Each structure stands twice: as structure tokens, then as C-alpha cells.
Amino acid sequence: MKQIRKYSAPQPNHPRVHKVTFMLNDDEHKTISRYLSKYKIGNKSRWYRETILSHILKTLEEDYPTLFNENEMRR
Helix, strand or coil, rough: CCCCCCCCCCCCCCCCCCCCCCCHHHHHHHHHHHHHHHHHHHCCCHHHHHHHHHHHHHHHHHCCCCCCCHHHHHC
């Protein structure tokens, strides 16, 4: 049976050259470790990248300028 790929395809023309580092406290690290093990996520880097970028893209989509403000559209 062919494996179904759940993640985005690698992009050889766009190598990752910018390193990002951040720190977590003990509770945050424990929570993330528990989540990763519960959902059997093996590639933490990919998960962090996709989670952060999906949040950013969602926020940018919500903040997209519109012709009318929210109150005018609700009328």
C-alpha cells in the first residue's frame, strides 16, 4: 500500500538558510512534548514551522483590508 504524504513537499529550490532559535520554560516544553507524542509527530522542526506559518497566514488573511469596515458589513 502506498504511503500518503501528510505534509508539504520539500522545496529543493528554496533551501532553509535562516536559523531561528527560541526558548521554552519547563511547562511549555512538557506540553509540546506531550502533544507531539500523542499525535505521533516525529519531525519537530516541520511541525513548528507549519504551525507558526499557518497561524501567520491565517492572521494575515483575517487582517486583509476590505472595502467596508466590519460594522458596515453587518448591517
